[in-house]
Amino acid sequence: MIIFGIHMLISLLSLDLGRLDSKARFTLASFYLRYEFTATGPITIDELAGCLGVPTRESANTLNLLVKESILIATAALAQRAGRLKKSFRIHDDVVNKLGIARLISRPIDLAPHFGAVEHLIKRPYIHATRPDVEIYSMPTVKAEQTRAAVPNRTSLLSRSNRLLLAVLSAHADRFGVVNSLGNVELCRLTGLEQISLKQRIKKLVEMGFIRRHVPGVASPIYAEKLKSSYVLNLNHRQITLGTDKIGFVVHECADEWADDVRYIGDVWFDLERWRNSATKHKYSLPELSTPASVLRLFRRAPKHAIEQLQFFLSGCVTDLLARHWEQLDVAKSDFFLGVRGNISAFFRKPMRDVEDASSLDETEIIDFLWEMTIQFARVCKVRFSRIDGLAWSSLNFRLLPSDLRLGYSCLGMLLDGGAGSGRMLREVGEHAGTTKITTEALCPAELREKAGLLTPARAKAV
Known part of the structure; x- marks a missing residue:
């Protein structure tokens, strides 16, 4: 009932x-x-x-x-x-x-699945406007004979409009807190907010850690269809959970230099920035960059959130590979790899063209590059997460977190379904590695959470 x-x-x-x-x-x-x-x-x-x-x-x-x-x-x-x-x-x-x-x-x-969070956001008298690691559970004292609740202090409590916004997002989130089914127009309709107000509130909720990550939607000639905004809600925020995490998490940190050699979508963004930036002393030419010229020309004028939408999509591909084929991922040639290639190809509009002169691009080179990069990154994730003690990954339900494009891949983060109260962190330095169990996500160092995608950094840092 x-x-x-x-x-x-x-x-x-x-x-x-x-x-x-x-x-x-x-x-x-x-x-x-x-x-x-x-x-x-x-x-x-x-x-x-x-x-x-x-x-x-x-x-x-x-x-x-x-x-x-x-x-x-x-x-x-x-x-x-x-x-x-x-x-x-x-x-x-x-x-x-x-x-x-x-x-x-x-x-x-x-x-x-988040009935409790939706009810909590609407029904609980006081939800504080704090970062996720701030421990505040108390409510202002109300005398027993009072029949109405005290009026909240607006300077320290989350507004009812923000609580409603989070409740609507939670009502449409999957088990990991991911929402990608609501466009801004639809979200405004459901919450009664104006577009400008919605953007400001989402930004504030990201800053406070109620939303781990937000990528605006994009209507781009690069992609096959208009992409709606993507959100990753923080189901472990202490003002929602009251101190007991609702979902498990894993953070792998590699302090070795080889972690920087991992090629993924962040490196494409880095090459794109160097190629497009005319303010640098050295103007990079396409042959000087490691990303194929056809890929850079395709994204010639793409804004950052358009690349982040691709990152969200490819992270989903990596998650699907790991979840479905963990044991077979090291096989050199497998049929399921072709399925990934087909999904990546379908994500893009055809024919692919350079927006500057409408010239045709090498579609095979672009798709193969992204496909091989996705498979390689999935294998790297398997190697690194396999080193964490106490987890049988082939039997778990999980989701890889996309991190800020500028922060590199020294830290990787994963959310675990059904892993309430179970957090693990592994830090590798040379030959030294050890898994640490963490009772609540708030106890994981903030810097690692930002690098692993558990939080959005206050200011993106280039690496």
């Missing part, structure tokens, strides 16, 4: 509710968690505000809007005594019908 109720909340957060702003939508979600489809009974606005954890004035405004837009029904109580007006509120029948239809066509429950 609890799962059904939370599933209905996720359906409620996914409904098209017209002109409701983010505050009204948060109030509606809180109302549902408190009353579901039953009526409140006679209650004042002040009392209802306390039950919903929303300031009285804001509650009065949002409830009026919800009634005006036929989302809620308000019925005045009969035979009232002198004092503040009491009304009974309930969710409108039309909304109930929409929820019934939405439940029939929405994705299965097991594909929306």
